[in-house]
Amino acid sequence: MAETVLTHSGQSPARLEGWRGIAADWASDQRAFKNVSWGKAMMWIFLLSDTFIFSCFLLSYMTARMSTTVPWPNPSEVFALNFAGKQIPLILIAIMTFILISSSGTMAMAVNFGYRRDRVRTAALMLVTAAFGATFVGMQAFEWTKLIMEGVRPWGNPWGAPQFGASFFMITGFHGTHVTIGVIFLIAIARKVLRGDFDVERRGFFTSRKGYYEIVEIMGLYWHFVDLVWVFIFALFYLW
């Protein structure tokens, strides 16, 4: 069922390109995303639904912020850190951003080595990605702790509009949860890759098809999405 229709020689039949291709793909009584595997299509559809959830969070934050008459705390100052006696604005968030982008870079390379069936490098790069992700979550825990100590709560904060706390904990909390789940899955898949589960058809999640390393790419889609969401949170929550 999940297989792309192949001709006898194992080649995919030629498909139309461009708008004609879109119309042909969607109009046929077959699967719409022709040469895209089910796993990948379903991950994309899940990510689309997740996009809507994050959009709703960011939208409600925008609505709360634009409609309140109480001054909104200045994120640039709230997230400043003291280095050598100098207050550097937003520096913690900037470092977290660079860490998450780097994790995306290592993940993209892991996908590449996965398709080359270089098990050791794939697993190593996935574990580096997981380590970056864990560092990010750690820094987020530090950020939360600092703000909670300063008196920020979901219903209030010392600097103004109470909705600031609710938006902050909701948005970064939901994103941090995504990162955490990603780290757990990265470690699980990296272990399977390293052990060669995808080559020996060892029984278990995602390992049923021989020599099939696409799960690394699907995992990568999820991970890049987490980075993508952070791009929007960084711009709309921290830089606003």
Add this chain to the structure above:
Amino acid sequence: MTNATVHMEGQLHAPAHGAVATAAVHAKGQQHPIKLYLVVWGWLFVLSTCSYLVDYFGLQGYLRWSLILLFMMLKAGLIVAVFMHMAWERLALAYAILLPPIAVLVFVSIMVLESEYTHLLRVLFFATPS
């Protein structure tokens, strides 16, 4: 990808290391030069630094907003197109995924109008002069 699977069946007993990666194996399945990823990675760093500098130098007003949104969209575009391989996917999938979020922009504009209206009412009837 499925093609790659077919091609690879014959090589299962070879040691699964870089040496196995012959041209036949990586003919399919989103194979792109590592350099491409490194270049995108570099650009993401540059763009993030630019966003950060917008705040660091305290730019305000429309300039701040155009720059922040520009850098945001460029970063998002690079991640989706290259890291998530959307640039090489079938258009039927690309449009199915990329068009629906555009509908969110309608939602955004509705909520902007709504929140400005709410703000106006709050200023008129509830806000205490400070």
